[in-house]
Amino acid sequence: MNLSPLLLLLLISLNMMDEEPSKTKVIAHRGAWKNTNVPENSIAALQHAIALKCYGSEFDVHLSADSVLFVLHDHTIQGIPIEKTTAAELSKVKLSNGESLPTLESYLLAGKNQTQTRLILEIKTSQLGKARSLALTKKCIDLVSKTGVATITDYIAFDFDVCLQVKKLAPTAQVQYLNGDKTPEQLATAGLDGFDYHFSVLKRNEHWLSDAHARHLSTNAWTVNEEETMRWLINRKINMITTNEPEQLLKILNQQ
Ligand code: MG
Numbered sequence: 001m002n003l004s005p006l007l008l009l010l011l012i013s014l015n016m017m018d019e020e021p022s023k024t025k026v027i028a029h030r031g032a033w034k035n036t037n038v039p040e041n042s043i044a045a046l047q048h049a050i051a052l053k054c055y056g057s058e059f060d061v062h063l064s065a066d067s068v069l070f071v072l073h074d075h076t077i078q079g080i081p082i083e084k085t086t087a088a089e090l091s092k093v094k095l096s097n098g099e100s101l102p103t104l105e106s107y108l109l110a111g112k113n114q115t116q117t118r119l120i121l122e123i124k125t126s127q128l129g130k131a132r133s134l135a136l137t138k139k140c141i142d143l144v145s146k147t148g149v150a151t152i153t154d155y156i157a158f159d160f161d162v163c164l165q166v167k168k169l170a171p172t173a174q175v176q177y178l179n180g181d182k183t184p185e186q187l188a189t190a191g192l193d194g195f196d197y198h199f200s201v202l203k204r205n206e207h208w209l210s211d212a213h214a215r216h217l218s219t220n221a222w223t224v225n226e227e228e229t230m231r232w233l234i235n236r237k238i239n240m241i242t243t244n245e246p247e248q249l250l251k252i253l254n255q256q
Contacts, residue, residue, distance in 0.1 A: 194218030
C-alpha cells in the first residue's frame with residue numbers, strides 16, 4: 001500500500017479521535033420539568049428537554065387494563081391504579097398543566113421529527129406479574145417501530161428479563177439495566193449495552209465505570225441533582241448523567 005503522507009496523517013488523526021472519550025451527555029429525568037414548572041413526564045416536559053438540546057429525555061411507561069400504553073411514573077395517578085383502569089377512563093385524567101395523561105403514542109409523536117434529543121423509554125415493572133411486564137415490553141417495541149422513532153429511542157428497565165426481551169425483539173436497540181445488582185461483566189455476557197445505575201451504586205463500585213468502558217458498555221447514572229456528584233461522575237468519564245437539573249448540568253459541561 002502506498003499511502004501519501006497527508007492521507008496517513010488523516011487516518012492517524014481519525015483513529016485518535018476514535019480513542020478520545022466523548023463528553024458526558026445530559027438526560028433530562030422525566031423531561032425538563034423542575035425549572036420549567038410543568039408536570040414530570042408531560043409532553044411539555046419533553047418539549048422543554050428538546051428545546052434545551054439535551055442528549056436524551058427519559059420517561060416511564062405503563063400498560064392500562066385494556067393494554068394501551070401510557071406515560072407516567074407511579075403506578076397510580078390521582079388515586080387511579082393505571083394497570084386496573086381502561087384507556088377510556090385514563091384519557092379523562094388531566095395533568096396540572098391541563099394536558100391529558102399522555103398515551104405513549106402521543107408522546108412518541110411529540111418527540112418525532114427531531115434527532116437532537118433521544119427518547120429514553122423506561123419500561124416499568126408491572127405489579128401484576130412478569131408476563132405483563134413482558135407484554136408491556138413487546139407493546140413498547142411495536143409502537144416505537146410503528147411510530148417511526150426506533151432510530152432515536154433507547155430503553156431502560158429495572159427488570160433484567162425485560163432488558164433481555166428488548167434485545168431479543170429489537171437487537172439493534174440500546175438497552176441499559178437500572179437495578180444496580182449486575183457487574184459490567186454480567187451485563188456484557190448477557191448482551192446488554194450498558195448500565196444506568198443509581199449514583200450511590202457507582203460510588204460504592206467505582207471500578208465499574210472503568211470496567212464498563214473497557215468492555216465498550218455505555219454508562220449512565222440516576223438521578224444526579226447535586227453538583228458535587230455531577231463533577232465526580234464527569235471526572236470519571238461517565239457517558240451520560242440523568243438529572244432533574246438538566247440546565248445546571250449543561251452549564252457545568254459547557255464550562256469544561
Ligand atoms: Mg424512570
